[in-house]
Amino acid sequence: MGRRAKNKQGAPMPLHDPNAETRPSTKKLGKRKANLDEGDAQPVTKKIRSGGKDKSAGGKAKSAPPKKAPKKHAAGSDDGWEDVVDEADLKSQTKLLFNDSDEDEPTGFTGDLHDIGSDDDDLMLGPAEELDLGSDDEEDEPQLIKRHKKSKQSVRPTKIIPTASDASSSDEESDEDGRTTMANMEARSRALDAEALLDADLDADEMQLAVEAAAAEDDDVEMEGEIDDDGDAFVLPTPQEREEEKSVGGPNVQLVQRRMRECARVLGNFKRFAAKGRSRSEYTDQLIADIASYYGYNDFLAEKLFLLFPVAEAIEFFEANEVPRPVTIRTNTLRTRRRDLAQTLVNRGVTLEPIGKWTNVGLQVFESSVPIGATPEYLAGHYMLQAASSFLPVIALAPQPKERILDMASAPGGKTTHIAALLQNTGAVFANDSNKHRTKSLTANVHRLGCKNVVVCSYDGREFPKVMGGFDRVLLDAPCSGTGVISKDSSVKVNKSERDFVLLSHLQKQLILCAIDSVSPESKTGGYLVYSTCSVMVEENEAVVDYALRKRPNVKLVETGLEFGREGYTKFRGKAFNPAVKLTRRFYPHVHNMDGFFVAKFKVEKRAKAKKEDEEEDVAEDVIVQEDGEVTMEPKVTFDPAEDKPYLEEATRRRMKAKGLRPIPRTVNATA
Numbered sequence: 277m278g279r280r281a282k283n284k285q286g287a288p289m290p291l292h293d294p295n296a297e298t299r300p301s302t303k304k305l306g307k308r309k310a311n312l313d314e315g316d317a318q319p320v321t322k323k324i325r326s327g328g329k330d331k332s333a334g335g336k337a338k339s340a341p342p343k344k345a346p347k348k349h350a351a352g353s354d355d356g357w358e359d360v361v362d363e364a365d366l367k368s369q370t371k372l373l374f375n376d377s378d379e380d381e382p383t384g385f386t387g388d389l390h391d392i393g394s395d396d397d398d399l400m401l402g403p404a405e406e407l408d409l410g411s412d413d414e415e416d417e418p419q420l421i422k423r424h425k426k427s428k429q430s431v432r433p434t435k436i437i438p439t440a441s442d443a444s445s446s447d448e449e450s451d452e453d454g455r456t457t458m459a460n461m462e463a464r465s466r467a468l469d470a471e472a473l474l475d476a477d478l479d480a481d482e483m484q485l486a487v488e489a490a491a492a493e494d495d496d497v498e499m500e501g502e503i504d505d506d507g508d509a510f511v512l513p514t515p516q517e518r519e520e521e522k523s524v525g526g527p528n529v530q531l532v533q534r535r536m537r538e539c540a541r542v543l544g545n546f547k548r549f550a551a552k553g554r555s556r557s558e559y560t561d562q563l564i565a566d567i568a569s570y571y572g573y574n575d576f577l578a579e580k581l582f583l584l585f586p587v588a589e590a591i592e593f594f595e596a597n598e599v600p601r602p603v604t605i606r607t608n609t610l611r612t613r614r615r616d617l618a619q620t621l622v623n624r625g626v627t628l629e630p631i632g633k634w635t636n637v638g639l640q641v642f643e644s645s646v647p648i649g650a651t652p653e654y655l656a657g658h659y660m661l662q663a664a665s666s667f668l669p670v671i672a673l674a675p676q677p678k679e680r681i682l683d684m685a686s687a688p689g690g691k692t693t694h695i696a697a698l699l700q701n702t703g704a705v706f707a708n709d710s711n712k713h714r715t716k717s718l719t720a721n722v723h724r725l726g727c728k729n730v731v732v733c734s735y736d737g738r739e740f741p742k743v744m745g746g747f748d749r750v751l752l753d754a755p756c757s758g759t760g761v762i763s764k765d766s767s768v769k770v771n772k773s774e775r776d777f778v779l780l781s782h783l784q785k786q787l788i789l790c791a792i793d794s795v796s797p798e799s800k801t802g803g804y805l806v807y808s809t810c811s812v813m814v815e816e817n818e819a820v821v822d823y824a825l826r827k828r829p830n831v832k833l834v835e836t837g838l839e840f841g842r843e844g845y846t847k848f849r850g851k852a853f854n855p856a857v858k859l860t861r862r863f864y865p866h867v868h869n870m871d872g873f874f875v876a877k878f879k880v881e882k883r884a885k886a887k888k889e890d891e892e893e894d895v896a897e898d899v900i901v902q903e904d905g906e907v908t909m910e911p912k913v914t915f916d917p918a919e920d921k922p923y924l925e926e927a928t929r930r931r932m933k934a935k936g937l938r939p940i941p942r943t944v945n946a947t948a
């Protein structure tokens with residue numbers, strides 16, 4: 277499969293840039309030179325790149341910050357940090373940590389930061405029942421073992437953009453030569469951010485700009501498009517030429533890049549730029565084919581993903597999948613506080629900062645001179661290596677102390693342990709996963725993080741609520757295609773077919789009904805279900821939610837409570853969903869610098885109440901649960917006693933007459 281020639285994504289955006297959702301890129305494109313730093317022309321199907329730009333891959337790598345004690349920070353600052361502990365406290369805490377940790381633990385994670393985030397689960401193979409649908413973005417077993425799978429993303433750019441939501445002043449200059457402390461860390465991160473942005477003259481931007489410039493119909497826009505080195509204008513190949521091209525092993529990289537830019541430009545303003553006699557679909561087909569070969573997708577998935585977005589944005593999405601997401605950790609509040617954890621890790625040579633204002637437990641790791649998956653704090657369960665997107669469903673679930681919670685598909689337990697922490701080890705979390713093997717890492721994480729309120733079990737989620745029901749809240753972090761986490765698992769690019777999506781959607785629909793039925797509508801504090809996936813596909817997200825709304829009239833969608841994220845689709849390629857689906861939230865790598873993710877939150881109400889509401893709204897249908905558990909809508913059978921009274925009287929009279937009795941006199945207006 278084709279690989280990109282170099283790491284060309286623009287500067288990674290902040291983890292959630294609140295403005296990003298509403299802004300498509302606003303930059304303008306000039307004509308772009310063919311990319312010449314990729315060596316000689318070569319077929320796209322060859323591996324080309326490994327290192328990325330010098331600067332990003334290594335040129336700017338800073339040495340680990342000196343391990344001096346950091347300055348004490350102002351108490352209660354509102355910069356995203358809590359108070360910083362005294363050095364003395366820190367020492368005693370570190371000592372404690374060593375005491376806590378099991379000295380017999382196998383030593384050392386030997387990989388780099390990026391290795392930690394990789395996920396070696398098999399996703400979609402075979403029918404739904406047989407699948408190991410372990411797509412997730414959390415750590416499995418404690419991260420002591422170097423992961424084997426190395427994709428091209430294994431070269432982590434040193435610059436991971438800090439959170440714009442936390443950025444405040446631009447006048448704090450970073451002091452490259454001095455030590456990194458809690459006080460200057462943010463300023464340094466911002467400086468890196470600014471540098472990264474300056475460096476961002478990359479392909480995705482350029483293609484984006486091509487489209488925008490075209491759409492703007494600006495007079496300055498070059499009408500004729502790109503002229504190649506031989507002075508030839510771009511000509512869209514005919515289907516026959518494409519076939520010929522394929523037969524000789526595909527086009528060279530420069531040609532593909534140029535064609536992608538040109539097709540994007542034309543599709544940005546078709547009327548103006550299309551060649552006479554060529555259709556929009558010809559340009560679209562060519563662009564999709566080139567995306568597939570350039571980024572290494574199968575044609576089916578390339579098209580499916582392409583169709584999710586406007587042209588320029590689609591390219592940004594594909595580009596974002598080529599770059600790893602920031603390494604993030606979640607503080608385990610059962611064991612420590614974020615400021616204490618941060619302080620300790622800083623002293624070990626880790627550069628980090630709070631992820632953003634939307635979470636008070638997350639930290640983004642920029643650099644580390646120690647393996648972040650094998651620090652004493654890690655082993656002592658002070659944090660979980662967890663993708664930022666994985667915080668979202670638990671924030672939406674908002675578990676309350678003392679509640680009973682079901683995590684229906686929970687291994688390896690990133691979200692389970694987060695829920696347990698929010699419950700402050702009260703109540704109970706039933707952490708289920710159908711894959712027994714995966715429950716081992718779940719159990720290991722539960723122990724490491726000191727969760728005492730978790731019960732691990734292994735059922736097919738579809739057996740709930742028969743196994744157990746009446747939960748205050750249920751999380752269904754469903755098995756999915758993993759199309760939101762391609763940067764972590766590039767095998768998704770080639771191993772998904774139409775059948776996979778049909779089966780997955782089917783399984784997700786079955787699971788969501790069982791999840792709904794496991795929620796107690798009578799819960800005093802809850803009565804909620806959160807459905808999430810790390811997929812960007814509509815059939816795994818909005819279509820599943822829409823199905824649940826149709827099949828269970830006693831549920832309604834409510835706000836997720838998440839501060840950002842794009843609204844779910846209410847219409848998609850000819851399909852219309854319940855308008856309330858707008859309340860669901862989508863997250864994207866190219867917009868939020870997070871894994872692609874989807875979150876929906878439902879309130880479950882009593883069935884009787886739901887029926888009553890239906891009647892009030894004059895809904896002429898009833899919910900019928902069939903023997904096989906299928907729920908259908910059927911016309912209501914109504915009975916009006918006043919209307920039937922004369923008929924009943926007449927029947928009584930006839931019966932009395934037949935028995936030789938004197939019938940009761942007819943009442944006025946009685947029907948004869």
Ligand SMILES: C[S@@+](CC[C@H](N)C(=O)[O-])C[C@H]1O[C@@H](n2cnc3c(N)ncnc32)[C@H](O)[C@@H]1O
Pocket residue numbers: 407408409410411412413414666684685686687688689690691692708709710711714735736737738753754755756
């Ligand atoms: C996205 S992962 C869950 C990640 C987990 N929530 C976390 O945060 O660590 C999906 C999980 O669903 C499990 N699974 C697949 N089919 C299932 C089923 N029918 N019932 C229950 N779990 C299932 C897989 O084994 C996998 O662990």
